[in-house]
Amino acid sequence: MPEVILSFHDVHKDYLSHSSEWWSKSPLIKAVQGFDLDVEEGDSWGVVGESGCGKSTLAKMVMGLEKPTQGKIHFQSNELLNHLSENRTSFYRSVQMVYQHPTASLNPRQTVGQIFQYQIQRMGIDDDEHHSRIREVLENVHLSEEILDRYPHEFSGGQAQRVCIARALLSKPKLLVLDEPVSALDVSVQAEILKLLDKMRKELGLTYLFISHDLAVVEQICSKTVVMYAGKIVESGPTKKIFKNHKHPYTKLLLESVPVIGKPMESGNKVSVEPIPEDGCPFYPRCSHATESCLELPFSSNDKMDPAHQWRCHHPV
Ligand SMILES: Nc1ncnc2c1ncn2[C@@H]1O[C@H](COP(=O)(O)OP(=O)(O)O)[C@@H](O)[C@H]1O
Ligand SMILES: [Mg+2]
Numbered sequence: 253m254p255e256v257i258l259s260f261h262d263v264h265k266d267y268l269s270h271s272s273e274w275w276s277k278s279p280l281i282k283a284v285q286g287f288d289l290d291v292e293e294g295d296s297w298g299v300v301g302e303s304g305c306g307k308s309t310l311a312k313m314v315m316g317l318e319k320p321t322q323g324k325i326h327f328q329s330n331e332l333l334n335h336l337s338e339n340r341t342s343f344y345r346s347v348q349m350v351y352q353h354p355t356a357s358l359n360p361r362q363t364v365g366q367i368f369q370y371q372i373q374r375m376g377i378d379d380d381e382h383h384s385r386i387r388e389v390l391e392n393v394h395l396s397e398e399i400l401d402r403y404p405h406e407f408s409g410g411q412a413q414r415v416c417i418a419r420a421l422l423s424k425p426k427l428l429v430l431d432e433p434v435s436a437l438d439v440s441v442q443a444e445i446l447k448l449l450d451k452m453r454k455e456l457g458l459t460y461l462f463i464s465h466d467l468a469v470v471e472q473i474c475s476k477t478v479v480m481y482a483g484k485i486v487e488s489g490p491t492k493k494i495f496k497n498h499k500h501p502y503t504k505l506l507l508e509s510v511p512v513i514g515k516p517m518e519s520g521n522k523v524s525v526e527p528i529p530e531d532g533c534p535f536y537p538r539c540s541h542a543t544e545s546c547l548e549l550p551f552s553s554n555d556k557m558d559p560a561h562q563w564r565c566h567h568p569v
Contacts, residue, residue, distance in 0.1 A: 255328070257427055257459050258291040258314065263323035265309050267485075283309040285534075287323070293426070296453055296460040298474030298491065300467055300506065306483040307463045311431045315349050327427070343418040348420035350431040354412035358404040364415055365400035368422060375423040389418040389462050392452055410441035414448070421456070431463045446472050467506055471495060476560075479503045482534035489561030497561075499568035502535040524569065533565060541567040 264495060265284040284306040291297050299307050313325060316336045325332040335343050347354070351357045368389075372382045381432055390397060393414040404412055411432060420428060430449070434442040450473050453460055457558040464470050470477055471491055478488040479502065487500040498504055528534045532547040545566045554562040 254294055256290045256326075257293045257295075257328055258289075259326045260287045260289045260310075261324045261326070263287040263313065263320045263325060264311075265306070265313060265318060266321045282483050284313070284320075287480075287483075287485060289478060289485075289488070291427075291459060291461060293459055294453075294457060295476060296462060296474045298470030298477040299461065299463045299480060300465065300470050300477060301480035302506070303465055305480045307465075307480060308431055311429050311461070311463055311541045314347065314427075314429050316343070327372045341374070341376050345423040346425055347427045347429065348417050348423065348425040349429040349431065350413070350420055352415060352435050354409060355404050355407070357416055358412060360404050363401055363403055367404075367415070368400070368419060371419050371422050377423060380494065385422055389421040392421055392456070393418045393448060408441070409437045411443070413445055415438065417445075417449070417452075421452075425458070427459045427461065429461045429463075433462075434469060435464065435466065442469070442569040443472075449473060467495075470554065479506065482528050484534045485564065486533070487563040487565075488533060489555075489558070489563075493555075493558065493561045499555075499561075499563035500535070500565045501539050501541050501567070501569050503563075503567050505538075539567075541565075541569070543567070 260569065263284055264282070264286060265283040269279045269281050276369055287306075287310065289297070299310060301307060309318060313320055314327075315330070316332060319333065325557065327335055327343070331449060332343075358364075359370075362370070368386055369382075372385070377385060386400070388395065390399070395411070395414050399407075399411070399415070404415070407415065417433075433449070434445050437445060445470065449460070452458060460474070462470065462474050467477075474491050476489065477491045477494045479494065481485050481502045487494060487503045494503060495507070498507065529536055529547050533539070533542070536542045536546045543566070552562065552564050553566075553568070
């Protein structure tokens, strides 16, 4: 049995809203609500959902950039925040992140060589090892050593993202958190980077938490997918099941809502102004199947034939 490398136990994250008037009590933004997930070594889990559903907040919590308001995250059976406070360097050697905007995540005043050198120092990689390590990661991402003297602005988006991936690989991480890593790239470059990430995962034995608003991207690279809506998981399971045999009306809408030029949005795609209920299904205000029962728990049901496929809906489609 593969080891569970990353797990979320009933993780919540609330933010204070800054938009409220000064005299009123700040409403809470419930960015993540009750997130549970076990990521096994070698898995590539996709997290999908529309903008604002809490995906980046999850990534930030895994990287220790935000603290859960409630619940716990474990990395290799250690509570993540304890792990970070006890040995920050060892944690960041094992867990690295790749961001959406590659050029924004590279220091514009440093050459790639200097950027790598800085990472090598931060990660405490042995001096006598670092030349061979740089060569290895450049090979991994199919870049030549000649790029070490170049500055970030001299690269195309795809090349810059390869540099970011190479930098993340320097410390031989076990887990890569990829937050929309191809969303800022041209479609043709997207395909190239996805192919590269897929190959790297298999060859280097990496584990991915791959965040994207784009189901088509997740389908190409993730064997398992969790669908989020308004901070809650609505469906999760093998990616094939999510695509071919989805049960939650929101998953269906997400799959159908690839925009087509000239075609008006269906009413189901409109964001409702009705408040999302505290308990029950967050999709309730937008769902054409909704009944009173959706406002109440139980909020979970699963597939007896395939326990890995779970959805949270009283009226599966
Ligand atoms: N630092 C913050 N302060 C207040 N609200 C935030 C903060 N970060 C994120 N949010 C809010 O939390 C929700 C989820 O955001 P995010 O995780 O970035 O979503 P996604 O990555 O899925 O687009 C959004 O409503 C967003 O406005
Ligand atoms: Mg985001």
